[in-house]
Amino acid sequence: LNNPLADHEGYIWKMNHRGWAFKTSEYLIIFDYEENGISPEKPTLSNGWVSPEEIQDQKVIVCYSAYHGKPGNMDKLHSLESLMPDMTFFHDKSDRWRGGENTILLDGTYTYLMENLKLETYETTDLYGMGSLGYIIQVNGISIFYSSFITEDKELFIRSIDNLSVPEAGITVAIIDIPPAIETFFSRYIIERLGPQHVILYSRQ
Numbered sequence: 001l002n003n004p005l006a007d008h009e010g011y012i013w014k015m016n017h018r019g020w021a022f023k024t025s026e027y028l029i030i031f032d033y034e035e036n037g038i039s040p041e042k043p044t045l046s047n048g049w050v051s052p053e054e055i056q057d058q059k060v061i062v063c064y065s066a067y068h069g070k071p072g073n074m075d076k077l078h079s080l081e082s083l084m085p086d087m088t089f090f091h092d093k094s095d096r097w098r099g100g101e102n103t104i105l106l107d108g109t110y111t112y113l114m115e116n117l118k119l120e121t122y123e124t125t126d127l128y129g130m131g132s133l134g135y136i137i138q139v140n141g142i143s144i145f146y147s148s149f150i151t152e153d154k155e156l157f158i159r160s161i162d163n164l165s166v167p168e169a170g171i172t173v174a175i176i177d178i179p180p181a182i183e184t185f186f187s188r189y190i191i192e193r194l195g196p197q198h199v200i201l202y203s204r205q
Helices: 093-098 154-162 185-194
Strands: 011-014 020-023 027-031 059-063 088-092 103-106 110-114 117-125 131-139 142-146 173-177 198-202
Touching: 027 131, 059 117, 059 131, 088 093, 088 117, 088 131, 103 110, 117 154, 154 185, 173 185
Parallel strands: 027 059, 059 088, 088 103, 142 173, 173 198
Antiparallel strands: 011 020, 020 027, 110 117, 117 131, 131 142
């Protein structure tokens, strides 16, 4: 994690349950991390778990696509907020209960600028009708696309993807959810429209 990286370089980890983590030369970006199951004796990014000791010196961005967990059940990352002032959280507006001082609630298509980082969202609804955010993050010469929960509303989905601002250099890596019960139209459309250099397909279910 502390190995120096140049711009345009990065590491990626599949995290516990449905999460992902991406390390650039400046930021550690964590998507949809949840603690699920029994923690290993020594939790670390390399085995899919967050360890406070491992990430405490990192500049951390945490992005959630949708409502996670149960009301009042704060996750591990939020419990670290007071210890790590450089952590910033992004959530869909419907997930207000999980917010803290460093939480930014986003609504639909939104662009947020930080130092050397541009974050753009799009919003669909999940299979239960709840809001779900997808992200394009441009940082340190890398562009990451992270899909929202796939919706059955094709028109909303197409409109949301078409409205995204694709970076001039294109998408470096796209992480796309493909639920088993949903046809592949959605993943195909993302790949054809955004033209990512690398694609990771997985299922949150």
